[in-house]
Amino acid sequence: MANLFSSFDPSTILSMSLNWLSTFLGLMIIPMGFWLIPSRWNYLWFNIINTLHNEFKILINSPYKGTTLIFISLFSIILFNNFLGLFPYIFTSSSHLTMTLTLSLPLWLSFMLFGWINNTNHMFAHLVPQGAPSVLMPFMVCIETISNVIRPGTLAVRLTANMIAGHLLLTLLGNTGPSMNLMMINILIIVQILLLMLESAVAIIQSYVFTVLSTLYSSEVIYALS
Template identity: 60%
Template structure:
């Protein structure tokens, strides 16, 4: 029995060890089959998704960073597997915790900042003052842009975790109402749950894509 509504995000297990964190690695189990089996529809779909992502991320990064899209494509699939597998019963959703999402966002942001300030210092300084800003407002714009840059990893992490938490909480809240309902309302509840699961599957893909796109945009700003 749950102690509270947020118990569904508790990483502890009945053995007393946080073994549920191993669910973050479950997605890697599915990848080798694509490469070792003979070409099939799953392989074709995977390659098609890779091509689309490579093309879109390459347009953002430009010719200089066109070959570095693999980092962000890998990040997309890692987040997607964690989001999607978390929809299955008794599978822990790692991306609903800020510890996981921050571990994705913070190192990327820090790497971009270190690379940009050491290699393109004037370019980074130019980003602090948008073109056409009046001289009186320049000190304020520098403060605003600095704060905006500093909170980027936090906004990336909170956006992903909040979207995962919101959907799971809604599914849990509605599911707890099932035992006390009649046949008609129970049927409506099951239909609603199915529709919500479809929506959550779409959110799993969208949030992975948004995270990868925003990370790519931040990378393109330092070049």
């Protein structure tokens, strides 16, 4: 199993983990969009951004303008890294907790600080669900506190686990190829293509789920101030 998971280890060149530079490859592509005539891909991406903006605007219900920009940017960077990891010999940064916790923990921490500083009463009231019996209130406060604290961890682990699971399955099936006959190799190639299509869908879904959950967590804090 150690050799199996070693495919996710960042290799070192001259004692430097240069594989992490794949995360910043998107920054090299972005400036070209400002100098090229808009193509169908540009229009497709603009439609996706507008759709996400309209949906996040409803979910957040914030009086502040521009609150959807950070979530659209979050969706874009996760989607880019998830798709980049599907290419051969490219490091999958979104399969590491170092990357996913870096995205989820500062977001959650900023929401909590914003809520507790600006509307402390609402944050205390949110610890007790409406209509809860008085006897169960201490237990409900403990449960709500724990569920609130583990939110950044669940966000990070969900994205990491989904990225690792698909890549491990592709790696396991790919390693059995040399020991198969010609007919089984043809079947294996078809299965690998189907799994690659599934992983492409998972890359989109997981980036969307991560962003929507972050939006919902922020809406709980911002809703009291709207």
